Amino acid sequence: MELHVWSRLATLALLASAVAQDVPHAFVGARIEPVDAAVIERGTLLVRGGRIEAVGPVAGVKVPDDAVRIDAAGRTIVPGLVCSHSHIGSVAGADGSGPIQPEVRALDGINPRDPGIQKAQAGGITTVNVMPGSGHLLSGQTIYLKLRDVFTVEDLAIKNADGSIAGGLKMANGTNPQKDPPFAGTRGKAAALVRAQFHRARDHQRKLAEGATDPAKMPDRNLALEALVEVLEGKRVVHHHTHRQDDILTVLRLQQEFGFRCVLHHVSEGGLVAEQIAAANVPCSVIVIDSPGGKLEAARLSLTTGAVLDRAGVLVGFHTDDGITDSRLFLRSAALAVRAGMDRDKALQAVTIANARMLDLQERVGSLAPGKDADFVVLSGDPFSVYTRVLQTWVEGKKVFDFAEPRDRLLAVGGYGASDDQAMSLCCYGGQGGQ
Amino acid sequence: MRTRYACLLLAGVVVSGASAQDGAAPAPAAPAAFVVHAGLVVTMAGEPIADGVVFVRDGKIEKVGKAADLPVPPDLPVVRAAVVTPGLIDAHATVGLSGLLNIPHDQDQLERSAAIQPELRAIDAFHARDELVGWLRGLGITTVHTGHAPGALVSGQTMVVKTHGRSADADVVRPVAMVACTLGDGGRGRDGKSPGTRAKSVAMLREHLQKAKEYAAKRAKDPTTSIDLGLEVTAKVLAREIPMLVTAHRSHDLLAALRVAQEFGFRLVLDGAAEAYLVLPELVAAKVPVLPHPAMARTGGELKNGTMELARLLHDAQVPFGLQSGFEGYVPKTRVVLWEAGVAVGHGLPAAAALHALTIGAARLLEVDARLGTLEPGKDADLALFDGDPFEYTTHCLGAVIDGVQYLGTPR
Numbered sequence: 001m002e003l004h005v006w007s008r009l010a011t012l013a014l015l016a017s018a019v020a021q022d023v024p025h026a027f028v029g030a031r032i033e034p035v036d037a038a039v040i041e042r043g044t045l046l047v048r049g050g051r052i053e054a055v056g057p058v059a060g061v062k063v064p065d066d067a068v069r070i071d072a073a074g075r076t077i078v079p080g081l082v083c084s085h086s087h088i089g090s091v092a093g094a095d096g097s098g099p100i101q102p103e104v105r106a107l108d109g110i111n112p113r114d115p116g117i118q119k120a121q122a123g124g125i126t127t128v129n130v131m132p133g134s135g136h137l138l139s140g141q142t143i144y145l146k147l148r149d150v151f152t153v154e155d156l157a158i159k160n161a162d163g164s165i166a167g168g169l170k171m172a173n174g175t176n177p178q179k180d181p182p183f184a185g186t187r188g189k190a191a192a193l194v195r196a197q198f199h200r201a202r203d204h205q206r207k208l209a210e211g212a213t214d215p216a217k218m219p220d221r222n223l224a225l226e227a228l229v230e231v232l233e234g235k236r237v238v239h240h241h242t243h244r245q246d247d248i249l250t251v252l253r254l255q256q257e258f259g260f261r262c263v264l265h266h267v268s269e270g271g272l273v274a275e276q277i278a279a280a281n282v283p284c285s286v287i288v289i290d291s292p293g294g295k296l297e298a299a300r301l302s303l304t305t306g307a308v309l310d311r312a313g314v315l316v317g318f319h320t321d322d323g324i325t326d327s328r329l330f331l332r333s334a335a336l337a338v339r340a341g342m343d344r345d346k347a348l349q350a351v352t353i354a355n356a357r358m359l360d361l362q363e364r365v366g367s368l369a370p371g372k373d374a375d376f377v378v379l380s381g382d383p384f385s386v387y388t389r390v391l392q393t394w395v396e397g398k399k400v401f402d403f404a405e406p407r408d409r410l411l412a413v414g415g416y417g418a419s420d421d422q423a424m425s426l427c428c429y430g431g432q433g434g435q
Numbered sequence: 436m437r438t439r440y441a442c443l444l445l446a447g448v449v450v451s452g453a454s455a456q457d458g459a460a461p462a463p464a465a466p467a468a469f470v471v472h473a474g475l476v477v478t479m480a481g482e483p484i485a486d487g488v489v490f491v492r493d494g495k496i497e498k499v500g501k502a503a504d505l506p507v508p509p510d511l512p513v514v515r516a517a518v519v520t521p522g523l524i525d526a527h528a529t530v531g532l533s534g535l536l537n538i539p540h541d542q543d544q545l546e547r548s549a550a551i552q553p554e555l556r557a558i559d560a561f562h563a564r565d566e567l568v569g570w571l572r573g574l575g576i577t578t579v580h581t582g583h584a585p586g587a588l589v590s591g592q593t594m595v596v597k598t599h600g601r602s603a604d605a606d607v608v609r610p611v612a613m614v615a616c617t618l619g620d621g622g623r624g625r626d627g628k629s630p631g632t633r634a635k636s637v638a639m640l641r642e643h644l645q646k647a648k649e650y651a652a653k654r655a656k657d658p659t660t661s662i663d664l665g666l667e668v669t670a671k672v673l674a675r676e677i678p679m680l681v682t683a684h685r686s687h688d689l690l691a692a693l694r695v696a697q698e699f700g701f702r703l704v705l706d707g708a709a710e711a712y713l714v715l716p717e718l719v720a721a722k723v724p725v726l727p728h729p730a731m732a733r734t735g736g737e738l739k740n741g742t743m744e745l746a747r748l749l750h751d752a753q754v755p756f757g758l759q760s761g762f763e764g765y766v767p768k769t770r771v772v773l774w775e776a777g778v779a780v781g782h783g784l785p786a787a788a789a790l791h792a793l794t795i796g797a798a799r800l801l802e803v804d805a806r807l808g809t810l811e812p813g814k815d816a817d818l819a820l821f822d823g824d825p826f827e828y829t830t831h832c833l834g835a836v837i838d839g840v841q842y843l844g845t846p847r
């Protein structure tokens with residue numbers, strides 16, 4: 001009986017949401033920061049069918065007669081935030097059996113009902129790179145998610161043009177992956193293990209090429225090496241945890257040797273080697289932490305890293321590393337970078353379009369432009385003010401977070417039950433019970 | 436208050452004085468007398484003064500008032516800021532004991548060899564020159580209540596100390612402030628050692644308190660009774676000379692702390708208190724001050740029901756509260772109480788209440804209000820200087836003055 005009611009409710013909701021997607025929505029009168037275009041002081045954002053249809057000054061955007069018109073005067077609208085490094089979804093990748101496990105997929109470990117996902121929505125995050133941890137030289141395949149209101153990881157996943165699930169590969173150096181054998185105990189050993197693995201991947205790549213012309217020579221499938229071949233072919237980006245300046249340079253050295261595409265993550269000492277990073281044309285996803293230290297390699301962590309790297313010409317993004325920092329306060333990371341001297345526009349780019357570029361998603365997300373996914377955040381004020389709240393988060397034209405809804409508010413600020421796994425989200429809308 | 440700050444921001448903030456590197460104790464190169472001239476002087480003793488001046492002489496505040504009423508003699512150096520507040524006080528930290536590097540040799544906040552060790556003094560463990568002390572000073576925090584961390588049933592003592600970064604002995608304000616206790620999961624023993632359950636924790640604590648009671652009676656009757664360092668300190672708690680600081684998060688643990696405090700009649704300060712909002716009537720009735728967990732504390736484990744609104748909820752219920760950076764096992768190795776307060780303000784705590792908690796409120800809670808917490812003549816010249824609303828993300832702290840010594844480095 002109960003199941004029957006739920007399934008009917010679910011059907012109704014799906015119908016309602018399908019209708020909602022088709023009806024255009026116009027947010028009129030907001031201050032709009034499109035990120036890749038000039039700020040519009042009084043603008044209209046028009047979305048339809050999950051895409052942005054128009055964005056411009058109120059006088060310049062005609063609101064269709066059938067559109068739902070939303071008065072957004074006094075609000076600020078920014079693109080849905082993109083977090084390039086997060087551990088929401090109670091994700092875990094490789095296990096303790098070895099230091100290099102490229103066959104392990106974050107896809108298979110994510111709990112879509114983890115409250116961290118809803119908390120990220122509450123922070124305005126709409127796209128996120130969910131990664132395994134940094135306790136391995138190579139801890140597995142990452143996954144790029146859209147934070148839709150859905151309950152399977154497949155429905156959360158972003159798909160590539162060929163239908164495959166989008167994601168990168170997580171690697172790490174420095175102290176986190178240093179352990180007893182079979183792990184590496186030193187930096188030299190770590191680099192040697194990684195290089196040997198990439199050589200094996202090259203061999204496999206060559207055999208695959210031979211097999212393409214002569215089926216008799218086609219090698220057996222090798223899940224681990226296949227993922228690395230994708231890396232060698234530039235289809236999968238390496239997301240590399242690295243803190244200390246010498247470790248950063250080691251990543252660049254390996255990246256040059258094997259020619260893979262790479263994003264440097266955390267880069268606590270990135271400011272010390274900004275020129276080398278810029279010369280290598282490798283983007284940086286920077287962590288912002290309230291004080292230096294906490295571990296040896298973060299002793300020189302600096303709030304100025306974003307500003308210094310940006311001025312050196314490096315593409316800079318920020319990330320939550322959730323649970324290291326809280327997704328609900330993601331904009332704060334960019335605000336603290338502004339405090340430490342980063343250009344304001346660049347800081348907003350660093351939580352939107354710059355991260356989208358690092359995930360190869362810049363054509364779809366990261367700015368408010370016609371044709372892009374209708375992912376956006378309605379703020380109560382300046383994105384970089386402590387007094388500003390995320391009021392609503394929209395993904396592909398659907399509202400996934402609304403501060404005015406009690407359950408969403410609970411997730412946004414915390415309180416009793418805020419960290420419990422999500423039940424059917426339908427429970428809490430329209431007064432259907434709830435917790 | 437926010438609008439008031441916004442209106443009074445001074446353009447082109449000029450700072451003069453010595454600059455200081457983190458970590459190394461800075462040379463006190465400041466003049467013996469100088470004036471801080473600010474667009475807004477938040478004295479915390481009456482209304483904020485627009486276009487005000489604070490006269491500092493020989494480490495103390497000499498006078499405070501409107502610039503128009505107190506002309507500055509031409510020979511006195513002037514430091515300018517948009518906003519000046521009393522030096523900020525972190526009502527509970529472990530900085531100086533839990534060092535920057537987070538490696539065994541700089542972590543002195545928790546000794547695990549026994550469950551109950553009130554004899555451990557903070558003053559013997561505080562490393563004044565740890566870089567994180569300087570980090571806090573650079574963000575306007577001039578005094579910290581720091582010491583032994585949560586994590587053992589009775590982990591040791593706490594102290595109140597300035598953030599000069601010289602030495603524990605030179606910078607101490609109160610060498611023994613409280614005795615730190617932890618109930619709930621956080622206070623369990625490791626590796627099968629007691630206490631292993633909540634009930635056992637409380638039983639062991641009560642036995643210890645009972646023992647201290649008997650010890651005190653024996654010592655009073657016979658002064659030749661051998662000194663027991665631990666019981667000596669717990670006896671001070673029982674004599675209400677110092678409070679017991681009990682870290683607890685779950686609502687039933689908070690009530691257990693109230694129960695024991697009532698039984699033994701000691702002064703209780705609750706720390707963390709993630710679920711305090713569930714037991715507000717009990718807290719109000721018991722008149723117990725609460726140090727809510729940092730607003731940005733991670734909401735896992737016993738803090739899973741934590742809320743960024745906790746300080747606001749306590750304020751609304753008129754529970755006396757302080758604001759703290761707390762203890763972090765990983766990163767950020769020290770939180771910044773100013774920034775935690777900012778997030779609390781962003782979540783509804785009135786800015787005036789937050790400033791109160793960071794200054795005179797904390798000073799009273801820590802019983803140092805005769806010297807600290809307001810900008811009034813005769814008090815220690817401890818000031819925090821800002822170029823705007825202290826709670827705003829993008830405002831800079833221009834530095835601090837402690838005992839009249841200027842620490843005005845790079846704006847942060």
